[in-house]
Each structure stands twice: as structure tokens, then as C-alpha cells.
Amino acid sequence: MSFVDTYDVVIIGAGHNGLVCAAYLLKAGYSVALLEKRSIPGGAATTEELMPEAASGFWFNRCAIDHEFIHLGPVVEELELRKYGLEYLFCDPAVFCPHPDGRYFLAHQSLEKTCAEIAQFNQRDADKYREFIDFWQRFTKAIQPVFNAPPQAIFDILGNYDIKSIQNLLSILGGPHKSLDLIRTMLTSPKDLLEEYFDSEFLRAPLARLASEFGAPPSQKTISVGGMMMSMRHEPGMARPRGGTGALVEALVKLVQAKGGVILTDQNVKRILMDGKRAVGVAVEGGKEYRAKLGVISNIDAKRVFLQMMEPGEVAAVDKALGDRLDRRIVNNNETILRIDCALSEAPRFEFHHHRDEYLIGSVLIADSVRQVEIAHQQPAIGNIPDENPSFYAVVPTMRDPSMAPPGQHTLWVEFFAPYQINGAEGTGLAGTGWTDELKNKVADRVMDKLATYAPNVSRSIIARNVESPAELGDRLGAYKGNYYHVDMTLDQMVFFRPLPEIANYTTPVEGLYLTGAGTHPGGAISGMPGRNCARTFLNEHRPLLNRVKELGKSILPKM
Numbered sequence: 001m002s003f004v005d006t007y008d009v010v011i012i013g014a015g016h017n018g019l020v021c022a023a024y025l026l027k028a029g030y031s032v033a034l035l036e037k038r039s040i041p042g043g044a045a046t047t048e049e050l051m052p053e054a055a056s057g058f059w060f061n062r063c064a065i066d067h068e069f070i071h072l073g074p075v076v077e078e079l080e081l082r083k084y085g086l087e088y089l090f091c092d093p094a095v096f097c098p099h100p101d102g103r104y105f106l107a108h109q110s111l112e113k114t115c116a117e118i119a120q121f122n123q124r125d126a127d128k129y130r131e132f133i134d135f136w137q138r139f140t141k142a143i144q145p146v147f148n149a150p151p152q153a154i155f156d157i158l159g160n161y162d163i164k165s166i167q168n169l170l171s172i173l174g175g176p177h178k179s180l181d182l183i184r185t186m187l188t189s190p191k192d193l194l195e196e197y198f199d200s201e202f203l204r205a206p207l208a209r210l211a212s213e214f215g216a217p218p219s220q221k222t223i224s225v226g227g228m229m230m231s232m233r234h235e236p237g238m239a240r241p242r243g244g245t246g247a248l249v250e251a252l253v254k255l256v257q258a259k260g261g262v263i264l265t266d267q268n269v270k271r272i273l274m275d276g277k278r279a280v281g282v283a284v285e286g287g288k289e290y291r292a293k294l295g296v297i298s299n300i301d302a303k304r305v306f307l308q309m310m311e312p313g314e315v316a317a318v319d320k321a322l323g324d325r326l327d328r329r330i331v332n333n334n335e336t337i338l339r340i341d342c343a344l345s346e347a348p349r350f351e352f353h354h355h356r357d358e359y360l361i362g363s364v365l366i367a368d369s370v371r372q373v374e375i376a377h378q379q380p381a382i383g384n385i386p387d388e389n390p391s392f393y394a395v396v397p398t399m400r401d402p403s404m405a406p407p408g409q410h411t412l413w414v415e416f417f418a419p420y421q422i423n424g425a426e427g428t429g430l431a432g433t434g435w436t437d438e439l440k441n442k443v444a445d446r447v448m449d450k451l452a453t454y455a456p457n458v459s460r461s462i463i464a465r466n467v468e469s470p471a472e473l474g475d476r477l478g479a480y481k482g483n484y485y486h487v488d489m490t491l492d493q494m495v496f497f498r499p500l501p502e503i504a505n506y507t508t509p510v511e512g513l514y515l516t517g518a519g520t521h522p523g524g525a526i527s528g529m530p531g532r533n534c535a536r537t538f539l540n541e542h543r544p545l546l547n548r549v550k551e552l553g554k555s556i557l558p559k560m
């Protein structure tokens with residue numbers, strides 16, 4: 001083999017998890033190169049001047065926008081990302097959802113203020129909301145230690161528990177009835193749970209919409225855990241980096257480069273190079289090869305790594321069943337996202353809901369009813385576009401961070417769930433998915449028309465618009481079927497099942513080949529946790545003793 005460059009570790013993809021992983025390895029003294037297929041790093045966490053000609057000076061988050069999960073882990077503090085320019089702006093209020101009957105849901109970061117908003121319309125629901133959020137906050141704190149450790153590393157998990165998280169765990173588990181009730185809650189659906197707690201549709205619908213951010217309809221059993229999506233907006237809160245999500249990537253890039261890491265863009269990895277049963281490097285499009293002395297780490301999902309970057313015989317040589325299990329057992333439900341970005345001359349005004357600019361600080365949810373949210377998620381799974389009465393998630397990031405557009409002007413970010421493969425259009429359009437420019441623009445028109453029913457000025461304020469179809473999104477991210485979480489986030493594919501039990505601990509049966517990224521525990525979203533957990537696994541394998549001593553030192557020495 002003719003290797004061009006040699007590093008201890010080569011990482012496939014420079015998404016934020018790849019960068020986080022690299023940062024920990026570099027800090028531990030390893031040499032690392034990240035190979036990124038796009039011309040910029042960041043993956044689903046970039047901020048770009050998307051339309052420099054039509055809308056110069058307007059910066060857009062091309063994918064992720066609202067960050068909650070990263071505040072449940074230590075990545076920002078441990079990597080000292082503030083030193084590299086990262087500044088988080090918390091959003092308060094965090095959510096606004098107008099209801100067609102003139103009522104609305106406005107969630108402040110303060111639970112008390114939110115309950116007062118709900119009480120204007122329904123006192124009982126306000127009281128139940130406090131109970132609902134309290135449960136999910138205790139649940140989140142109780143399982144936070146699990147997020148921040150490899151799922152099968154029991155000592156790492158236990159080491160993350162402190163008195164507070166144990167108290168929270170006991171408060172949701174204590175006693176047989178509570179434990180059984182918790183299991184039942186986990187098995188149930190967001191819809192069932194919301195009906196159990198609340199009477200009002202103006203409250204149920206946005207909570208269903210947020211729960212469905214896990215990527216399934218609210219009626220789907222086993223994803224009631226989506227209740228967390230609202231509770232996290234109260235605590236730890238929802239934030240955005242000043243300058244957009246890309247500012248998180250920029251801080252990581254600066255850190256990686258400061259520690260001697262190498263980030264090579266326009267490097268589309270095509271093959272894992274094997275020496276017997278060991279991964280020893282990768283080859284990129286054009287034939288260049290990079291050698292990894294200690295490990296190849298993949299920031300892309302396991303399916304692509306094993307089924308597209310390795311020969312079937314190489315996979316079978318380490319695990320006869322793995323190829324088939326990856327191909328057939330991992331579920332991607334065909335739901336992905338159609339993205340709309342607009343440069344606006346003025347911010348939308350929700351004039352039928354006594355417009356206040358603060359409505360636009362957080363996420364704006366267009367969710368008229370649980371049924372509408374149900375359709376928004378059910379239809380993509382069967383290949384249909386739910387654009388007749390669209391439900392979607394919209395943000396005006398410039399209301400919280402005016403630096404992202406010219407003075408007085410705004411940007412609009414819209415996420416609309418849509419099928420990757422359109423039913424009946426197989427083999428046509430981009431990548432055979434059925435998506436064409438004409439179709440994506442027609443769908444975007446319907447979404448914008450719906451927004452205009454609440455904020456009529458939006459129609460006349462568009463300076464420029466960019467629409468990205470699910471097929472284009474999939475192509476940009478390199479994600480399998482455009483899956484925004486790499487692998488669906490249903491209970492059967494979480495924790496030690498993610499992506500499959502035999503490869504759930506970031507290691508694989510191929511020696512020297514590791515997995516990180518959204519397709520590994522604890523999953524998609526901006527958290528950096530898969531990157532950090534994978535680095536810990538790698539470090540524990542390579543210098544177990546040194547790491548244990550360091551960990552012990554940290555826990556017994558007083559904090560400086």
C-alpha cells in the first residue's frame with residue numbers, strides 16, 4: 001500500500017462529534033487527521049453565507065440550530081471551548097406556538113412564568129404542566145450519567161453518578177409502583193402521555209411536536225421520552241452559539257489545530273484499508289491513502305462504513321452475521337427534512353396573537369393539533385409529503401443574535417419533515433427519490449403560505465430563499481437516506497442497542513476500527529457526547545492504567 005501520510009488516528013468525517021473526539025485524543029498526545037468530504041468541516045452543524053449574491057451578509061444554520069443536549073455534558077467546559085471563541089446565548093422565551101383559535105403557548109425559561117402563561121387559558125393544565133416538567137427534569141438528571149459514558153462501560157456510568165443524580169434516580173424509581181409506572185411511561189407514546197396530563201390542544205400540540213423531534217409520530221409507542229425535549233428548554237435551557245451553530249465548529253477547529261490536529265477537507269473517504277482483520281487506514285476519492293497506526297474512527301454511520309467502505313468478505317471475516325444485520329435490522333423510517341432558509345427585510349409579526357418580538361427569540365412551532373403533528377410524521381414514513389396543512393419548526397435566529405444579518409434585517413430557518421423516497425416516484429428526480437427543483441419549491445411555497453396565515457407580513461418580506469430537498473440534504477451530509485440522526489432514534493435503537501448491540505460501545509469486531517457520531521450512543525443532536533465517549537473508549541483501550549489513575553486523581557483531589 002502506498003500511504004501518503006501517517007497518523008495515530010484517522011477520523012472519517014469532521015462533524016462536531018469527529019472534532020470533539022479528535023480534540024480529546026490530541027489532548028492525550030495522539031496525532032490525529034480528520035478527513036472531511038465537504039469543503040468545510042462541521043457536517044450538520046455549519047453556519048454558511050448560503051446566498052452570497054442574492055443575500056450578502058445573511059448567515060444561515062444549514063442544519064442544527066437549537067442546542068440543549070450539549071449542556072447536559074461536560075464537553076464545553078472540559079475542552080475550554082470559550083477560550084476558543086464559543087459563547088452561548090440562551091433563549092428566553094424558548095418556545096412560541098400560536099393556536100388557530102387565538103390562544104398560544106409561550107414557554108419562558110422560568111417554569112413559573114410559563115405556568116402563568118398557560119393559566120391565562122387553563123389553570124388545571126398549568127398545574128399539570130408543572131408536574132409534567134418536574135417529572136422529565138428528574139428523569140433527565142437521573143439518566144444524564146448514562147449519556148456521558150460508553151453504554152456498556154458500567155464503571156464509567158457509575159462514576160458519573162453523584163448524590164444529586166442518585167436522588168433523582170430514586171425519585172423516579174423508588175418503590176415497585178414507581179418503577180413499574182416509569183417502565184409503563186417509557187413504553188407509552190407522547191400522545192398517550194399528553195392526553196393523560198393535559199386537556200388543551202394549544203398545549204398538547206406543541207409538546208407533541210417537540211416530542212416528535214425524535215423522528216416519529218406522537219402516537220408511536222416507546223418515544224414518550226420526547227417529553228424531555230420541552231423540559232430541557234427550562235433546564236439546562238436552550239441556547240445558540242453567538243454567530244450560529246458554526247461557531248461551535250469554529251471553536252473546535254481552532255482547538256484541534258492548536259493541538260496539532262490536521263483537518264483535510266474535500267477528502268471523500270471511499271474505502272477502509274485492511275491488513276488482515278485490522279483497519280490500517282483509508283483511501284479517499286482519487287486514490288490517496290492515509291495510514292492510521294492505532295485506529296480509524298468513523299464519524300459516519302455504521303451501515304455506510306461496513307456496507308459501502310468495506311468488501312463483504314472483509315466484514316464476514318470478522319463477523320459472519322454483521323453485514324446482514326446492518327442491512328436488515330437497522331431501521332431508517334424514510335423520514336427526513338426539507339429545509340427552507342430565507343433572508344428577510346423584516347421579522348415575521350404574529351398579529352393575530354398580540355405580537356411581541358419575544359415570541360421570536362426561541363423556536364416557533366407551527367402545530368395546530370396533535371393530529372396535524374401525527375400526519376406530519378406518519379406520511380413521510382410511507383413516502384407522502386404532508387404539505388396539505390403543514391406543521392413545522394421555524395426560527396428567526398437574528399432576533400436573538402442580530403450579528404447574523406445586516407442591521408435591521410433577519411433570517412428565517414424552517415424545518416419541515418418530508419420523505420426521502422417519494423412514494424410512486426421511484427427512479428425519478430435526484431438520486432431516484434422523486435425530488436426535483438420544481439417539487440421542492442412547490443412544497444416550500446405551501447409551508448410559507450401556512451406561516452403567512454399566522455404572520456402575513458412574511459410573504460412580502462422575503463429578499464431571497466433557498467430550499468434544500470431531502471435528497472439534496474442527504475447528499476450534502478452523506479447521510480444514509482438523508483437520516484438527520486444517522487440512525488432512527490427509537491428506543492429499540494438507543495443506548496446499548498445503538499446501532500446494534502455488538503457494535504454499541506464505539507468498538508467494532510474489526511480491530512482498530514471505532515465508531516462515533518450521531519449513529520452511536522446517545523444519538524443525534526448537538527451534544528458532543530458520542531465524540532467524547534468514543535475518545536474515552538479509545539483511551540481506555542490504549543492506556544487503561546494511566547486513565548484510571550487520572551480519573552481517580554480527579555475524584556479525590558479538591559477542585560481547583
Ligand SMILES: Cc1cc2nc3c(=O)[nH]c(=O)nc-3n(C[C@H](O)[C@H](O)[C@H](O)COP(=O)(O)OP(=O)(O)OC[C@H]3O[C@@H](n4cnc5c(N)ncnc54)[C@H](O)[C@@H]3O)c2cc1C
Nearest residue numbers: 013015016017037043044064065066269478517518525526
Ligand atoms: C436539518 C437538520 C436540523 C437539525 N436541527 C438540530 C437542532 O436544532 N438541534 C440539535 O441538537 N440537533 C439538530 N440536528 C441534528 C444534529 O445536527 C446532528 O445530529 C449532529 O450535527 C450530528 O453530528 P455528527 O458529528 O455526529 O455527524 P455529522 O454532522 O453528520 O458529521 C458527519 C461528517 O462526515 C462527513 N462525511 C460523510 N461521508 C463522508 C465520507 N465518505 N468521507 C469523508 N467525510 C464524510 C460529513 O460531511 C460530515 O461532516 C439537526 C439535523 C438536521 C439534518
